[in-house]
Amino acid sequence: MNWNDRTVLVTGAEGFIGSTLVDLLVERGARVRAFVHYKPYAEKGHLAHLMGEVEMLAGDVRDAGRVMDAVAGCDTVFHLAALIGIPYSYDSPGAYVQTNVNGTENIAEACRRHGVRRLVHTSTSEVYGTALTVPISEDHPLQPQSPYSASKIGADMMVLSHRHAFDLPVTVVRPFNTYGPRQSARAVIPTILAQLHAGAREIRLGSLSPTRDFTYVTDTARGFLATAACDRALGQVVNLGTGREISIGDLAAKLIEASGRRAEIVVDPARLRPSGSEVERLLSDNRRAREWAGWEPEVPLEEGLKRTSEWVAENLHLFAADRYQV
Numbered sequence: 661m662n663w664n665d666r667t668v669l670v671t672g673a674e675g676f677i678g679s680t681l682v683d684l685l686v687e688r689g690a691r692v693r694a695f696v697h698y699k700p701y702a703e704k705g706h707l708a709h710l711m712g713e714v715e716m717l718a719g720d721v722r723d724a725g726r727v728m729d730a731v732a733g734c735d736t737v738f739h740l741a742a743l744i745g746i747p748y749s750y751d752s753p754g755a756y757v758q759t760n761v762n763g764t765e766n767i768a769e770a771c772r773r774h775g776v777r778r779l780v781h782t783s784t785s786e787v788y789g790t791a792l793t794v795p796i797s798e799d800h801p802l803q804p805q806s807p808y809s810a811s812k813i814g815a816d817m818m819v820l821s822h823r824h825a826f827d828l829p830v831t832v833v834r835p836f837n838t839y840g841p842r843q844s845a846r847a848v849i850p851t852i853l854a855q856l857h858a859g860a861r862e863i864r865l866g867s868l869s870p871t872r873d874f875t876y877v878t879d880t881a882r883g884f885l886a887t888a889a890c891d892r893a894l895g896q897v898v899n900l901g902t903g904r905e906i907s908i909g910d911l912a913a914k915l916i917e918a919s920g921r922r923a924e925i926v927v928d929p930a931r932l933r934p935s936g937s938e939v940e941r942l943l944s945d946n947r948r949a950r951e952w953a954g955w956e957p958e959v960p961l962e963e964g965l966k967r968t969s970e971w972v973a974e975n976l977h978l979f980a981a982d983r984y985q986v
Contacts, residue, residue: 661889664689671695672741679706681881721763731770753807760811768822783834795945798897823895831893836901836944840877841971853972854979856919864928868909873901876959886953901944918965
């Protein structure tokens with residue numbers, strides 16, 4: 661698909677995946693409108709290097725009027741804005757409903773009103789809960805094992821209801837544990853690397869047995885573009901994962917190796933999820949992405965971990981390695 665001169669809105673554009681997607685769209689010639697959360701200070705975040713190249717629009721997806729203005733004139737909308745982080749959802753579930761469900765409804769309605777060519781909505785593999793069958797296909801039952809995952813299920817159903825009720829041209833992409841440069845310390849890989857590069861001799865983690873399917877961030881961003889160009893994906897859910905799983909314990913060992921450090925892995929009770937909330941296994945069936953959209957992950961896990969380790973080492977000032985970040 662030719663993105664040259666297409667006007668594209670990216671919500672959550674300053675975030676980890678969002679900013680990587682913006683980079684890719686700019687490289688491909690799109691006119692990018694970056695919808696970012698308003699901040700009353702001068703911090704430009706992950707888009708600082710693109711000032712003047714993208715249109716920056718501050719706002720909040722909970723503000724229906726601001727969202728309506730942001731979507732006006734856009735060919736494609738990539739909706740990534742969300743309240744993320746599972747631990748905080750235990751403390752403030754209502755905030756997740758307001759941003760993730762109500763905010764998504766605002767996006768869907770604005771896209772319907774303005775007649776966009778395609779809305780690509782971001783889901784999460786957390787909606788599947790602990791795998792009942794593997795690999796996990798898009799038809800796997802949805803299991804809300806945290807308020808966060810429940811809010812994302814609600815958001816997914818909201819946009820799909822707009823497909824059925826109003827013929828909204830929407831695709832739901834469901835990334836599996838994206839990682840890479842720019843990811844915050846709330847996620848397991850930067851948490852481990854920040855501790856390692858700060859010189860920790862003990863790496864403090866939650867449960868070591870769960871398995872995850874880790875996808876490098878540029879591969880995930882390419883998946884967004886591939887599904888946006890795929891008509892067969894209209895009204896459908898598409899997984900973005902590698903089809904390879906690794907336990908958190910084994911992942912930590914690989915990160916120790918990638919960092920060139922030495923450390924012991926220790927289970928920290930403060931980092932354990934509540935009983936019944938831990939998702940024990942996530943492994944993607946990515947056949948739809950491969951066969952429908954022609955997408956394949958390109959960055960092997962070991963190479964991605966090496967790149968991420970180098971980035972964390974260079975940006976250690978962004979992390980509070982001695983504090984658990986929810």
